[in-house]
Amino acid sequence: MKPKIFIDGEHGTTGLQIRALLAERGDLEIISIPAERRKETAARAEFLNAADIAILCLPDDAAKESVSLITNDTTKVIDASTAHRVAEGWAYGFAEMDRDQAKTIASAKRIANPGCWPQGPIATLRPLVTAGLRPADFPITVNGISGYSGGGRPMIEDYVAKGEDASEFLPYGLTLQHKHVPELRAYAKLSHDPIMQPAVGNFAQGMITVVPLQLGGLDHVPSGADLHAAIADHFAAIKGGVVEVAPYAHLERMPEIDPEVYNGTNRMKVYVFANDKRAQALLLAVYDNLGKGASGAAVQNMDLMLGT
Template sequence: MQGKVFIDGEAGTTGLGIKDRLAKEPGVELKSLPPERRKDPQAKAQLLREVDVAILCLPDEAAKETAALVDSLGADGPRLLDASTAHRVAQGWTYGFPELCAGQAEAVARAKRVANPGCYATGAVALLRPLVDAGLVAPDFPIAINAVSGYSGGGKTMIADHEADRAPAFELYALGLSHKHLPEIEAYARLARRPIFVPSVGSFAQGMLVSIPLFLDELPARPKAGDLEAALRSHYAGARCVRVLSAPESGRIEPEALNGTNDLELYVFANEARGQAALVARLDNLGKGASGAAMQNLELMLGG
C-alpha cells in the first residue's frame, strides 16, 4: 500500500501499535506534528490537507472534533479511519470489520469515513452475525455475552496499576450493563434485543476471549452444534484473518495464543446430550481488536 498517513493520537496504546506496524510499510509516509503543536488547530488543519488518510486514536470527543475539522476542509480533507467509539454506529461511517458480510471489504476500500470496531464487539459480532443471517439465531433471542481481556485495553492508569502489582488478578466491570461496545454489537450482529454483556479483565497484558452460551433447544431452528459451526465456516470461507476451528477436546482455551497477530479464531464448544453450546472467539485485543484491524482497514483504503 502507498500513501501519506497521519495518526492523530499516536502516543496512545492503539496509536503506538499502528505506528510500529506502519514502520514496516515502505510505501507509507507517516506524517506527524511536533508535540508542542498537536493541539494547534491551524497546524493540524494544514497537516490534514497533506495526507491521504488520518487515523484517529483519540478519546471520543476529541475524535469528533478532528472529524469536524476534516469536514470543514471539504475536498481538501483526507479520508478518516477512527479507532475511537465515536462513530461506530454513526450515519455516513462504514464499519471497519471487512469480514462482516459479502461486500464489506469493498465498502471499506471505497469509504471516505471508516470506524474501526471495538475489541469485544469484534468477537461478539463475528460469532453472532453469521448465525443471525443464517436464521439459526433469531434477532430477538436473549443473548448473554461474557468476555475477558488483557489489561492493556484499559488505558494508561490500568496498565500502570497492573505493572506495579496494584490491581486485582481478575475483576468484572461495567456491571451497570451499559458498556460502550453494546450499540455496535446490537447493530452489526443484527440483534433486535439488547444483549447482556459482562466484560472482565485479567492480570495478563494482552489477549481476549469472548464467549456466548446458548441453549440449542431454545433456538428457533433447534440446530445442532455442527449446524452452528457449518454456518460460521461458510460465512468465513476464504477469509484471511478469521478462522473457524474445531473445539479442542480438552474443553479448555486460553486468551493469549494470538498475541502479536491480526488473527481471529472462532469455536463452537458443545454438549449435544444436554442441548447446550458455547460460542468462543479468541483474538489479540491490541491486534484484530485494535491496531491490527486498523492496519487491515488502512490496507484496503490505500489499495494495498
C-alpha cells in the same frame, strides 16, 4: 508518490501500536505534528487535511472534533474511538463481517474501527442470523476476559505498578451499560440489547470472548454441527480474511484456547462447542485486543482503503 498517513493521537496505546506496525513500511509516508505544536488545533487541522488517510486514536469528543477540522473531500478517516461506530455514513471496519465488507471498506471515506469486545461476538453470532439458525430477538449474553491494555494508559500503569498483586480476574461493566453494546447490537443483528459481562485479567494484551446459547426454546433447535457449519461457511467464503474457524470437536478443555496466543497479530480464531442433548452451545473467539481488536484492524482497513 507515497500515501501520507497521519495518526491523530499517536502517543496513546492504540496510536503507538499503529506506529510500530507501520515503522518498516517503505510504501507509506507517516506525517507527525512537531512536539512543540502538538496541542495546537491549527496544527491538527493542517496535518489532517494534508493526509491521504487520517487514523484517529482519540477520545470520542476529540475524534469528532478532528473530523470537523477536515475541510477537503480527499482525506479518508479511520476512527478508532466509539464516536462513529453506529453513525450514518460510516462503514464498520470489520472486514470479515460480511462477504462484501472488505469492498465496502475499500470504497469508503469514513471507517469506524471496531471495538475489541464486539468483534468476537459479531464473528460468531452474525452468521447464525444469516443462516436462519438464530432469530434476531434471541436473548444474548457475552462474557470474556481481556488484557489490561484495553483500559488505556491509566489501567496499564495501575496493573504494572501492582505487579503480581494486581487482580487476576476483575469483572467490570457491572452497570450493564458497556460502551460497546450499541455496535454489538447493530452488527450482530440483535433486536434488543445483549448483556455484556467483561473482565480484565493480569496480562497485558489478548482476549477471549464467550457467547453461551440456550437453544431449547427455539422452534427449530440447531445442533452444534449446524452452528459450526454456518460459521465456517461464512468465513470460508471471505477471500483474504484473517478469521479462522477451528474444527468442530467435543472436548472438555483445549489448552490452545489462550487469550494471549494471537498477541502481536491481526488474527482471530473461532470455536464452537455444544451439548446437543442439553440444547446448549458456546461460541468462543480468541484474538489480540490490540491487534484485531484495535491497531491491527486499523492497519488492515488502511490497506483496504489504499488498495494494497
